[in-house]
Amino acid sequence: MADQLSWDDAEDIGILLAEKFPDQNPLEVRFTDLHQRITGLPTFSDDPKASTEGKLEAIQMAWYEEYNERTR
Numbered sequence: 910m911a912d913q914l915s916w917d918d919a920e921d922i923g924i925l926l927a928e929k930f931p932d933q934n935p936l937e938v939r940f941t942d943l944h945q946r947i948t949g950l951p952t953f954s955d956d957p958k959a960s961t962e963g964k965l966e967a968i969q970m971a972w973y974e975e976y977n978e979r980t981r
Contacts, residue, residue, distance in 0.1 A: 915955035916964040923971025925950055927979060935972040940965050 910921045926935070926946060938946070943965055948957045 912952065913954040914950065914952050916960055916968075919964070919967040919971045922947055922950065922953070922968045923973075923975050925952070926968075926972045927975035931979060933976075935969050935976055938969070940969075943969060 910924070911918055914922055914925075929950075930946070935943075940962065944957070944960055947953055947960075947965075947968060
């Protein structure tokens, strides 16, 4: 996992979010809240304004994959 995360590190961010919010179904998180959770991660260092809907969706799907694996 990278020391400093950016919007392009969907898989790594998804893993961190799954660890930090293990009981949260990612598909129930609004993009505004998802953005806030991502930018609040200690290792996230990218420009908060550089996010796009596509990047948020990729992160949400990576988190959802982790969530599914952990809740089986």
